[in-house]
Amino acid sequence: xxxxxxxxxxxxxxxxxxxxxxxxxxxxxxxxxxxxxxxxxxxxxxxxxxxxxxxxxxxxxxxxxxxxxxxxxxxxxxxxxxxxxxxxxxxxxxxxxxxxxxxxxxxxxxxxxxxxxxxxxxxxxxxxxxxxxxxxxxxxxxxxxxxxxxxxxxxxxxxxxxxxxxxxxxxxxxxxxxxxxx
Numbered sequence: 001x002x003x004x005x006x007x008x009x010x011x012x013x014x015x016x017x018x019x020x021x022x023x024x025x026x027x028x029x030x031x032x033x034x035x036x037x038x039x040x041x042x043x044x045x046x047x048x049x050x051x052x053x054x055x056x057x058x059x060x061x062x063x064x065x066x067x068x069x070x071x072x073x074x075x076x077x078x079x080x081x082x083x084x085x086x087x088x089x090x091x092x093x094x095x096x097x098x099x100x101x102x103x104x105x106x107x108x109x110x111x112x113x114x115x116x117x118x119x120x121x122x123x124x125x126x127x128x129x130x131x132x133x134x135x136x137x138x139x140x141x142x143x144x145x146x147x148x149x150x151x152x153x154x155x156x157x158x159x160x161x162x163x164x165x166x167x168x169x170x171x172x173x174x175x176x177x178x179x180x181x182x
Contacts, residue, residue, distance in 0.1 A: 039168030040111035046098045052087060053095075058159050061168055062102035063112035064128045070099040072124040111170060129155045151178030 041063035044050055050059050062070065074096050077085045087095065100106070104116040111133075118132030119125060128134050138155060145152075151160060158165040164174045 039109065040170045041104075041109050041168045042102060042107060042112075043166065043168035048091065048094055049098050052091060053085075056083070056085070058157065058165070060128060060158070062099045063104050063107050063109050063168075064115060065103060065125065065131075066105040066116050066119060067100040067103035068105075068124045069119075069126055070103055071096070073126045074099070076126075109168075127156065128158075145177060145180055149177070149179055 041061040044054070044059045044061055053059050065073075073080075074092060077087065077092070104112040115128075115131050115133045118134075118136070125131055129138075134155075141155075153160070158170070161175050161177050162170050163176055164171070
């Protein structure tokens with residue numbers, strides 16, 4: 001085998017081993033999900049949370065905020081973004097357990113880790129849109145594409161553009177902006 005063949009062989013080996021990295025999916029992520037890329041954040045799998053919170057708005061995945069943020073949000077349900085969203089003590093306990101146990105600082109999903117890393121220690125944002133990671137990822141959107149688009153209305157409506165948001169996937173290639181396209 002000459003030098004050129006060795007280089008090509010090594011290059012192919014590196015490409016085959018690193019292929020998952022090029023796609024942003026590690027081998028362990030593919031194995032866990034039978035060859036499918038892992039969700040950016042764990043999808044909501046709690047019926048109580050889906051029913052209680054998802055009845056009024058998109059049921060944001062717990063991995064979009066750290067536990068301290070969910071705690072702050074849950075202590076203010078009497079004045080929850082202009083609404084009274086109080087629940088029974090038992091329901092509150094169950095929601096707290098689910099949200100804080102699956103929060104961005106307690107799970108191992110890529111986007112959750114990035115969101116958590118973008119929040120300074122001690123900060124307790126109660127809106128995903130307040131995180132540095134979110135702001136960086138959405139910086140290129142003009143006001144016309146956001147607030148002035150009646151089909152979106154607000155950056156807090158993830159599902160308006162992220163077609164797979166409910167499944168925990170926020171990949172850029174899945175974005176479809178109403179009235180704008182990809």
